[in-house]
Amino acid sequence: MVKAINMALIEHALQGFTIPPQPQVLRHIQQQLSAAEPDLNRIAALIALDIGTAGFTLKVVNSAFFGLRTKITSVEQACRYLGLNRVVSLARSVLLRFALEDGRQDAFSQRLWNNALHTANLAMALAKQLNFNQQFQDDCYSLGLFRNAGMALISQQSNQYPAIMQRGLMENFSSSAIEEQFFQTSHEVLGYLVAESWGLTDTLCNVVAYHHSPTLLLATDNIDEHQRFAVLKIAEYLSGESRQLFGINVDPEWQNQQTAILEVLELEPLQLPELAELMHRQDLQTIYSV
Template sequence: MEFERADQRKKIERFIQKMPSLSTTVGKVLEICSRTDASPNELNKVISLDPVLTGQVLKLINSAYYSLMNKITSLTRAITMLGMNTVKNMALSTAIIQSVAGSNKSKALPTTRFWVHSIGVGVSAKLLAIARGVPIQEREEFFIAGLLHDIGKVPFGDEYSQVLSIAGQEQRPLVDVEREFLGIDHQEVGELIAAKWKLSRAMTSCIGYHHDIELAEEDDRSLVAIVALANLYVNIHDIGFAGDLFPEYANADMLLSFAGLEWSDFTAISSKVEEEIQKAQIFLQV
């Protein structure tokens, strides 16, 4: 390779340092929702102070993604209907997508196809969560975790094309080639970004361990496993592109076990994935 691994790590760290932080409003939203005694009224007050974010959240709520019967014009009503966790994740996802919009350094990962892949993983993770019987108020966490799982690939530069080429020629997992030739993989890069944005431990685990689930905290493994399964599904079906040309089939049984799912659950989502991806495109348009 034409570049030194140490230099590559420094470049990535500098890139992350220059990435915009999440807005003060989103930071307050995350802080409020992390408290067990937080009230919907507190969340409403914070988001309402940011007209742009309020508009984005209401646009998402009234999109086909949520398929509500009646139009919602009040943030208070939205929080009451969908719950604090769902509204928090709406605010978080829109803020993060906007923060990284146009930040993708590498021509190796076309932006549109990268986000189609990411949305596909988010949608698939949510469908698998439904199959698992996850309560409705917690399902959006799976979508957001899937949406953000590959965020660590954003800082890679054009040298990433060489990594993709080697992984393809040698038919090796992309994460292994990243470690060998870059000295860092997209999971570790993603953890650095998650730390900058002060994301939750569970969300950080999905970003940092979706290829190494056994390293995740035990309490987070079910969520991480479902995201990893969703990633496997999307790679098998060539939905978008994030560089993984050779899905890691060998891990499937282990992932299903950690996720508490069966093969039939994994295959059953195929009838809904495409439709849900189309609905979820709204997250890229707010």
Template sequence: MSSPTPHPSGSTGPSLSDGLYPSKEVLELAFKAVRKAVVPQIPDVILALRKELNRPEPDLKAAADLIAQDLALSGQVLKTVNSPLFGARAKISSVHQAVAMMGVRRVAALASADAIERALRHSQGGAARVVWESIMEQAHAAVAVARQTGCIDPEEAYLFGLMHDVGSLIFAEQLKDYATVWILHAASPSALLEHERKALGVDHTTVGFLLAGTWQLPGYTTLAIYHHHDPQAVKLVDARVRTLIAIAKFAYYLRALPQGNQDAPEMLGYLDDARQELEFNDETLNALSEEAMRGSWSQGTGDG
């Protein structure tokens, strides 16, 4: 495969100039990487739930019944929705009540996120643990951004926060010292993507795109996963894709603050992209920055 052409920002990841979706050649490399890994199986109930959501008019009761069939999942959904992370105004005591109060799509996003989190969390150890804890912190930061800006439901931000770097968990099992590289390039995603492509010919955004499609996540979510490091993502037509990417970029910037990496060129670029898309003011930025500096999102990200 030919070497990727660097973008103006220095990134060598997916770009709109290369195409909206991964090429067949790159997807084959992603398949190869995934086949070598132990990929957790997503419960059948989640696949059935996503099928229900794809209907022209999803049935609220049918969706709630599906989640309620899995006692562990329904319990985790209720635990999460009633947690301080999501700040429900009143205690929600049943999945059916959650669907009635929040709507089927929000509860489905939360159920998908909880199922994926459980599947991924129990399979992570060693070097992958470092990546997993970072992903959980990113998911919590994404929820905080969604709540402060009101740009998207927190549940959907949580699902995307969990999924957009999931390809890195695959690489952590296959590449020596990947966790060290992950930490070193926390404020320079383009360098991480370049390292991945040199080692395996494919980067974690493409593997994440593949896994999200396999797990039947919405098309705009899979596309946002593929382009979340793309400096040209602000030009994407679908506003839902741009919003998810902007939330992720804002979360990356905020998480760079405690390490003092917020002035790295790519982090400043991420902040500019997020501000352009989400149109938040300095008050919002300051409030979220204070949360980041308090370490609010690094607590309880291990076993949940």
């Protein structure tokens, strides 16, 4: 495990920012999941308390990605078909978006959440394709959603955030360096705080905290973090994150770190187009399809 986050940095990062608390409904759901015998009907009822959350969850479940032969019409049915943990992950993604978007309809917010959902689906599909278990797949989905939550918090404070990031990235500065210079914090640290507040495991919180610091994260001996991180970074690359969010076609971080990232999963660069093709068959677009 990477070394603990410096609490002085945390206090510094929080100046001017408010971390949205975990919604009460999610706490109740997690209590049910922790029970010896979780009550599926109770969990479904909790998700359905908010019609927006339930509706969007069903919309995602019925998307082409899951390839269901029959349409799912209730949260309870979704829980039975896909499993409780996966449906709760979907519900969490909706609640996270509502909590961080805070009614904003600007173009960057829309791009941010579209990319979060896209990357989450890619990460989950990649984990499945690489024969990782269901828990690993769900973890990768959560990482795709939470990794850039800090960007939403920073952009709430400054509508110049996308333009500043675009300029800095095109000049080959790291995202953390740009954010520290202009906003005195980084989306990695803020994302870590959101993930921790929302009850993600230490492993996932650490990956969120260091997802732009591969040298630090891969220097440890924690294979759980390494593998989840590697799947996340491949999903980010395949999603074309830099282009989707900031309109740039270069990805210096991937170019510099791809060898180390691929080695974690014993993959070769030539296998990426093959993985992309498998994603396309699941209606998931990648940089190889544009």
